Amino acid sequence: MLHQLESFARNSQSATGLALQAVLRKVAATEISRRGVLKGMSGFVLAAHFMPDTAQAFDAYPTQGLNMPHGVRNDPHIFVSIASDGQVSIVAHRSEMGTGARTSLPMIIADEMEADWDRVTIVQAEGDEPKYGNQDTDGSRSLRHHIQPCREIGAAIRKMLEMAAAKQWGVSDGMVEAIGHQVIHKTLGTRIGYGDLAESAMALETPARDRLRFKTDEEFRYIGKGQIQIYDLHDITTGKAVYGADVNLPGMKFAVIARPPVVGAMIKSVDDSAALAIPGVEKTIQIPVSPLGSKFKPLGGVAVIAKNTWAAIRGRDALKIEWDRGEHGSFNTPAYEKELRASVAQPGSSVRNQGDTEKALQSAAQTLTYEYYQPHLAHAPMEPPAAVASFKDGKCQIWAPVQSPYVARTDTASYLGLKPDDVRVNVTLLGGGFGRKSKADFATEAAFLAKQIGGAVKVQWTREDDIRNGYSHTSSVERIDVGIDADNKVTAWRHRSAAPSFLSTFVKDEGRQHEIEIGMGLENLPYAIDNISAEQCKAYAHTRIGWYRSVSNIPRAFAVQSATAELAVELGKDQKDFLIEMIGPDRILEAKASGLPGKFWNQYEPQEEFPFDTARLRAVAELAAEKAGWGKTLPEGEGLGIAVHRSFVSYIAMVVHARVEDGTVRVPEVHVAIDCGFAANPERIRSQMQGACVFGMSAALHQGLSFENGEVQQGNFNDYAMVRSDNFPEVVHTHIVPHPFSVHATGVGEPGVPPFIPALTNAIYNASGKRIRNLPIDNQLA
Amino acid sequence: MKITVNGVEHTFEGDLSTPALWYVRDELALNGSKFGCGTGLCGSCTIHVDGEAVRGCLVSMEELDGKSVTTIEGLSEDGNHPVQVAWRQQNVPQCGFCQSGQIMQAASLLKTNPKPSDQEILDSMSGNICRCGCYQRIVSAVRQASTGA
Ligand code: FES
Ligand code: FES
Numbered sequence: 001m002l003h004q005l006e007s008f009a010r011n012s013q014s015a016t017g018l019a020l021q022a023v024l025r026k027v028a029a030t031e032i033s034r035r036g037v038l039k040g041m042s043g044f045v046l047a048a049h050f051m052p053d054t055a056q057a058f059d060a061y062p063t064q065g066l067n068m069p070h071g072v073r074n075d076p077h078i079f080v081s082i083a084s085d086g087q088v089s090i091v092a093h094r095s096e097m098g099t100g101a102r103t104s105l106p107m108i109i110a111d112e113m114e115a116d117w118d119r120v121t122i123v124q125a126e127g128d129e130p131k132y133g134n135q136d137t138d139g140s141r142s143l144r145h146h147i148q149p150c151r152e153i154g155a156a157i158r159k160m161l162e163m164a165a166a167k168q169w170g171v172s173d174g175m176v177e178a179i180g181h182q183v184i185h186k187t188l189g190t191r192i193g194y195g196d197l198a199e200s201a202m203a204l205e206t207p208a209r210d211r212l213r214f215k216t217d218e219e220f221r222y223i224g225k226g227q228i229q230i231y232d233l234h235d236i237t238t239g240k241a242v243y244g245a246d247v248n249l250p251g252m253k254f255a256v257i258a259r260p261p262v263v264g265a266m267i268k269s270v271d272d273s274a275a276l277a278i279p280g281v282e283k284t285i286q287i288p289v290s291p292l293g294s295k296f297k298p299l300g301g302v303a304v305i306a307k308n309t310w311a312a313i314r315g316r317d318a319l320k321i322e323w324d325r326g327e328h329g330s331f332n333t334p335a336y337e338k339e340l341r342a343s344v345a346q347p348g349s350s351v352r353n354q355g356d357t358e359k360a361l362q363s364a365a366q367t368l369t370y371e372y373y374q375p376h377l378a379h380a381p382m383e384p385p386a387a388v389a390s391f392k393d394g395k396c397q398i399w400a401p402v403q404s405p406y407v408a409r410t411d412t413a414s415y416l417g418l419k420p421d422d423v424r425v426n427v428t429l430l431g432g433g434f435g436r437k438s439k440a441d442f443a444t445e446a447a448f449l450a451k452q453i454g455g456a457v458k459v460q461w462t463r464e465d466d467i468r469n470g471y472s473h474t475s476s477v478e479r480i481d482v483g484i485d486a487d488n489k490v491t492a493w494r495h496r497s498a499a500p501s502f503l504s505t506f507v508k509d510e511g512r513q514h515e516i517e518i519g520m521g522l523e524n525l526p527y528a529i530d531n532i533s534a535e536q537c538k539a540y541a542h543t544r545i546g547w548y549r550s551v552s553n554i555p556r557a558f559a560v561q562s563a564t565a566e567l568a569v570e571l572g573k574d575q576k577d578f579l580i581e582m583i584g585p586d587r588i589l590e591a592k593a594s595g596l597p598g599k600f601w602n603q604y605e606p607q608e609e610f611p612f613d614t615a616r617l618r619a620v621a622e623l624a625a626e627k628a629g630w631g632k633t634l635p636e637g638e639g640l641g642i643a644v645h646r647s648f649v650s651y652i653a654m655v656v657h658a659r660v661e662d663g664t665v666r667v668p669e670v671h672v673a674i675d676c677g678f679a680a681n682p683e684r685i686r687s688q689m690q691g692a693c694v695f696g697m698s699a700a701l702h703q704g705l706s707f708e709n710g711e712v713q714q715g716n717f718n719d720y721a722m723v724r725s726d727n728f729p730e731v732v733h734t735h736i737v738p739h740p741f742s743v744h745a746t747g748v749g750e751p752g753v754p755p756f757i758p759a760l761t762n763a764i765y766n767a768s769g770k771r772i773r774n775l776p777i778d779n780q781l782a
Numbered sequence: 783m784k785i786t787v788n789g790v791e792h793t794f795e796g797d798l799s800t801p802a803l804w805y806v807r808d809e810l811a812l813n814g815s816k817f818g819c820g821t822g823l824c825g826s827c828t829i830h831v832d833g834e835a836v837r838g839c840l841v842s843m844e845e846l847d848g849k850s851v852t853t854i855e856g857l858s859e860d861g862n863h864p865v866q867v868a869w870r871q872q873n874v875p876q877c878g879f880c881q882s883g884q885i886m887q888a889a890s891l892l893k894t895n896p897k898p899s900d901q902e903i904l905d906s907m908s909g910n911i912c913r914c915g916c917y918q919r920i921v922s923a924v925r926q927a928s929t930g931a
Contacts, residue, residue, distance in 0.1 A: 098877030098914045229873060236878035237869045238861040239814020239854030243879060246813035254808070279797050310797065310804040313820070382818055382826065382879040382913040431816070431879025432913050463819040683873060687916070691876055694915025717823040717911060726908035728917045 058151070058214055058741055064604040065134065065145030070406075073133035074149035076156040076206055080109065086181060086195030088115045093125040093132040094142045095403050096232070097381075097433030098691070099749040100684035101142040103231045105150050108680065111222040112154025112215060113161075115194065116181045122231050127405025127425035136404040138438045138547070139603065140648035140747025143680050147745050155212040157201070164201035165192050217741050224741075226683035232429060243431045244401035245386035249456040252388065255449050256312035256460055257287065258319050259301040259469045262710030263543050264291040264326045270302055271320040278318060280311025285452050287445065292328065292541065295506050296411050298445045299469055299544075305453060309460050325710055331542035333475075333706040337373060340477035340539055343498035344371070348537030349512075352523045354595030355531035357483075360492035364483030367492075368570060370563040371480075373774040374555045375704030377473035378712075378720060379548050383431020384466040385442035389449070390456035395422045400443040401430035408440035412447045423447070434549040434695075439471050464715040471546025472705055474499040474517070476539075478559035483531070488571050490582070492531040497522050499555065504541035511538040513552075519601020520647060521556025521754070524594070526614050528584020532595065543707065549695060550753040553647040558775070561643035561758030566771065575762065576625045576642050583644075586615035603649050609744060610649045616675050617646055620653040620737065623673035627735055628655035637661055639766025643759035648747030651675040654693075654755045656729075658763035663782035665764055667697065667729040672752065675737040677745045685748050686734045692752025693729040698722050700757045704776050783847040787812070788856025794843055802846055803827040803838035806853055814854035814882045818911065825910030828883040828890075829853050835890035837909075854882035857889060865889045868927035876914035884910045888924045897928055 065072040073079075079091045090109050096102035102122060110120050125132050134145070158178045165183035166173045169190075176183050182191045194201075222228050235241040260266075272284040282305050289300030304315035361367055387400035396418060402408045405425040413423045430437055446459040461469075476499030483492030501513045513522075513536045522534045548554075561579075568578035589612040591600050602610060621644040628640055637660050644653035657669040672689045679685055702721035706713045714720040761772040770781055783794050787810060794805065801820075806812040806829070818826030820839045827838035830852040838853075857863050865888045875881045884907065891898060891906040898906065903924045912920065 096877075098875075100876075229870070230875065232878060233870050233873070233875065234861065236875045236881050237866045237885060238857075239812075239882045241878055242813070243816070245807075245817065248811055248813075308796075308800075308804060308808040309817075310800045310808070314799075380913060382824070382877065382911065383816070384818070429879075430877060432877045460817070463821070463824075687873065687876055687919070690918050691915035694912075694917060716821050717819055718821070722824075722911045722913060723915070723917075724908045724911060725904050725917045725920065728915070730918065732918060 060148060060209070061609050061744060062606050063145050063609065064606070065141065067604070068134035068136065068145070070129035070134050072145055072149050074152040076153045076160070077202065078131060079153050080113070080157050082194055082198035082202060084195050084198055086193050087119055087121060088194065089121045089123050091125050091132065092122050093135050094146070095135070095137040095405070095427055095430055095433070097137065097403065097430035097437065099142070099688060100230055100681060101137060103228065104143060104681045104684060105146050107222050107228050108147060108150035109154040111220055112151045113157040114178045114180060117222060117228055119181060124427050126427065127409040129406040135406050136438065137433070138403055138435065140749040140751060143745050144649070144747055147680060151214060152209060152212070155214050156206050159207045159212055160201040160204045161194060161197050163204055163207070164197045167200070168192065223680055224678070224682070226681055228681070241429055243383050243429050244388070244399070245458060245460055247388040247399040247428065247458070249388060249390055252456040252458055253282065253305050253453060254307065254309045254312045254460065255303045255305050255457050256309070256316040256462065257301050257303045257445060257465070258316050258321055259299045259465065260289055260323060261468070262323070262325045262329050262331070263299065264289065264328060265323040265710070266326060267302070268322040268324050272302070274318040274320065275304055275315040278311055278315045280307040281315035282306055284319070285449060287448060292504060292544065293506065293508060296407070296439045296441045296444065297415060298441050298448065303449055305449070305457065312460070313462065328542040329710040331707045331710045333375065333708070336475070336542070336707070337477070340373070340475070340498040341371065343537040343539060344477050344479040344496040346537065348496055348498070348535035350533060350535050351518050352532060352534040352595050354533065357492045357494050357531040357533035360531035361481060361483040361494060364491055365486045366484045368482045368484070368567065369479065370559070370566055371773060372478045372555065372559040372562060374476050374558065375706065375775065376475040376543065377548060377699060377703050378467045378470050378705055379434040379436035380466060380720060381430070381432030381434055381436055384463055385437070385461040386459060387443040387446040388456065388458045389443070389446035391447070391450035391454060394418070396447045396450060397424045397426070398443050398447055399426045399428055400440065400446070401428050401437055402440045402443055403430065403433050403438035404440065407438070408443045411440060412444045415444050416447055416451055435547045436470055439546055463717070467705070467714055467716065467720050468712040471505065471544045473548035473554070474501070474545055474552065476555040478555050480559055480563045482563065482567060490529050490567070493525065493527060493529045495522060495525065495534045495559070496537050497535070498537040498539040499552065500539045500541035500545050502545045502547055505544055505546060509541050511540045512536065515601050517552040519603070520552035521560065521645065522552070523596060524589060524600050524612060525560060526589055526612060526617055526646065527582040529582070542710065550647060550750040553645060553751070553754040554699070554757065557643060557645040557754035558757050558761070561645065561755065562761055562773070565641070565758070565762040565765065576621070576630050579621055579642060579644065580618055583614050583618045583621070586618065588613055605649055610746065612646060616651045617644060620644060620651045620673040620675050623735055623737065624653040624655045624671045627673065627733060628657065628671040630655060637767055639763045641759045641762025641764070641766055643755040643762060645751070645754045647751040647754055650746040650748065650751040652751050652755050654759040656756070656759040656763040658760060658767045660764060660768040660781055663779065664727070665701070665777070665781060666727055667760065668731065670729045670732045671735065672732060673735045673737065676748050677743045678739050678741045679736050680745055682736055685736055688748050689734040689752045690732045693732050693756050694723050696753045696756030697729055697760065700760050700775060701777050783843060785843070785846050786850040788852055796843070798842060798844040800843045801839050802829060802841050802843065802851060805843055806838065806851070812853045812855050816879055816882060818880065824880070825887055826880050826883040828886040828910065830886060830890055833890070833893060835887050854886055857886065863889060864927045865892065865923070868923040872919045872923040872926060874916050874919040874923050876916055880910060880912045884912065884920055888927065891924070892928055898924070900925070
């Protein structure tokens with residue numbers, strides 16, 4: 001019913017339609033709270049602001065969270081419980097991989113319900129989306145999708161506590177107020193603690209949203225303050241925090257697996273005699289090989305089952321396996337790079353066509369071509385994949401550091417031929433994720449082996465396994481052709497991209513990118529140029545491709561922001577001024593006027609709520625430049641570089657200060673300006689920006705996977721190097737654009753990475769005159 | 783062979799080539815020491831052997847006969863070693879996985895060199911990778927633990 005009304009309202013531009021929408025908001029608000037499921041709100045976008053019955057500090061707005069599998073839940077009875085001693089338990093249904101989501105979401109609930117943080121216990125949810133709503137911790141969306149439901153949960157609990165106290169005192173709800181873990185009688189000043197109210201309050205039905213009073217921004221105790229430390233801080237600093245490999249079960253075996261060196265390679269023969277001769281090795285078990293396109297199924301191979309990890313590692317190393325390398329056995333990186341370059345030399349298929357770019361290029365006084373390359377990358381989280389599973393009486397239980405525990409559960413169930421109800425996935429802390437751990441092949445491996453041995457087993461990936469057998473970040477060539485008229489005005493911008501798609505991990509590879517990848521900086525260049533086109537060119541995958549922190553935004557920002565600086569140099573303009581000039585007048589990007597066949601992808605967020613606002617893009621670029629002292633004189637061999645990029649619906653600009661000396665680059669300082677809407681936890685925003693700079697610098701300086709006859713050539717931190725404390729972005733200043741809650745919170749975990757790399761390479765150019773077009777930089781400065 | 787771990791003496795009769803990391807993790811369930819690379823390249827497994835920072839993935843049980851080993855769990859009784867306190871005050875960790883190793887490395891540095899220069903801090907910590915990129919705060923925390931400021 002709600003759905004039909006909603007679609008009518010959505011399609012109606014009439015006054016009645018708008019009025020109806022306002023009414024519907026009320027209906028929706030009631031319905032939503034009653035059902036505890038925020039579904040189908042997206043129709044209420046255009047409505048005039050709905051005035052609630054009681055003062056509300058925020059109007060609900062739709063996010064893509066509503067359309068995610070299992071949507072968003074705001075049922076306080078599921079997320080909060082209160083013990084009679086007043087201890088409040090709050091469920092964290094998102095995974096913790098370093099962004100702070102496990103702390104920040106419960107913190108929002110605690111603040112809105114007026115709970116004291118030091119009396120809060122966080123309970124990590126198992127993988128159960130029908131109960132908790134979507135749990136896929138990915139896409140920089142935990143805060144973006146859950147800040148509203150968390151506030152609704154908190155406000156509902158506060159209301160329930162107030163109702164229970166009012167009933168006990170025999171007064172109206174208006175006579176009482178919850179403050180600091182207790183409810184106060186407004187006139188008498190008497191108080192009842194949350195513990196004493198817990199039973200009666202939690203027995204109440206969830207009040208409708210329009211009966212809730214939300215805090216004003218000024219009333220927040222924790223939200224937006226950055227004073228709450230991460231929940232696991234003490235455990236982490238004392239070695240007690242539990243990650244994937246830290247779970248021990250009675251009688252548990254240890255497994256290390258020899259996986260195909262080339263994706264899809266089949267086992268021709270196995271000689272495990274030397275492995276079995278190693279003390280502690282008990283047996284070997286074959287896992288069926290999965291070809292490319294098998295989603296998150298285990299790669300297959302031969303598992304060595306042992307009494308401890310060391311025996312399993314030695315046993316695995318002693319296996320003699322002959323492989324039939326299969327169709328990807330001739331994948332070689334140098335040839336592949338040539339292929340990608342050849343691909344962008346030809347027209348691809350259009351994803352954006354604004355004006356007439358071909359004609360404008362032909363009639364340009366001058367055309368310039370810039371081409372940028374990035375190799376495949378490995379996520380290499382500090383914690384290599386690891387999982388524990390037990391199998392008993394037809395049921396499987398898993399403990400694993402997974403970003404998407406419910407997907408891990410359903411995928412594992414289908415792999416083992418079980419019902420999802422017969423698989424339980426417990427989520428440990430993640431020692432880094434970066435997208436790797438949203439693919440739970442390692443958890444499924446553990447479950448498969450547990451079933452085979454009829455007991456408990458821990459699967460440990462070595463670092464070599466992680467680097468060689470993961471889901472690579474795409475490799476790409478991005479080519480940009482720019483047309484300039486006789487007055488040095490940019491008249492045409494054509495961007496071609498050739499990059500194997502993560503679609504190849506799911507379905508038959510057709511050499512085409514997914515709308516998500518196209519949406520990440522290919523179709524939405526925010527420049528004020530009359531003729532803009534974007535094309536995707538064929539590229540086929542020969543290894544498993546998976547999203548990696550910031551995904552396709554990385555090569556896109558590298559290409560666009562490098563080309564912008566190169567062009568400024570060509571035209572004799574200041575690079576920052578030229579960037580601002582390219583962004584042009586303040587406006588909201590419109591898909592149709594931009595020459596898109598449909599809508600902008602926009603992280604699937606509704607355009608009306610999360611528009612691409614060039615004023616905000618310009619503002620962060622100006623802020624970073626101002627804070628960095630853009631234009632100041634620097635010593636010989638030093639330079640500043642600027643880059644800006646919008647991703648995960650956040651706007652981030654960086655100015656990197658580089659010093660190039662004896663063939664190496666050092667980064668004494670970075671100024672980051674971030675507009676991520678309302679900043680719920682500024683302290684974690686700062687740590688994410690520091691982390692993003694280091695992550696970007698590792699990729700820029702050192703990293704690339706190269707393949708020879710289908711096999712990854714790198715294996716550990718010697719040849720897949722990380723930035724270390726002897727050379728890292730030494731001081732990262734993060735400037736957060738302040739916004740009230742009404743400016744929707746966006747994303748933070750990923751969007752810091754894309755602007756860092758071009759800001760660094762632009763700084764290197766300004767310091768040394770050396771233009772980096774191919775990553776990694778490696779010894780190009782020598 | 784005999785080995786003392788966090789003040790408790792143990793006898794080990796297994797494969798003497800076993801790295802200490804796997805012994806403390808798999809046999810003693812002291813899981814604070816982490817496996818990050820297995821080749822001495824990341825420092826996640828850092829423990830103290832007779833007070834000195836050592837990579838637990840490289841040192842074998844054979845080499846530890848009669849030695850005294852401290853893991854993160856034994857660094858302090860109450861978890862309030864000055865390095866641990868500084869780590870919390872500076873909000874160093876992101877995912878936290880590397881941090882036991884970082885803390886063990888820093889504690890060993892300050893033991894031998896209580897007032898390291900900035901350069902000495904950077905050099906001493908450079909064997910410990912933090913993939914999350916907490917270096918700026920790691921350096922501040924070591925400095926704080928050293929000077930109290
Ligand atoms: S695990 Fe020992 S140094 Fe990396
Ligand atoms: S905090 Fe994640 S690796 Fe250091």
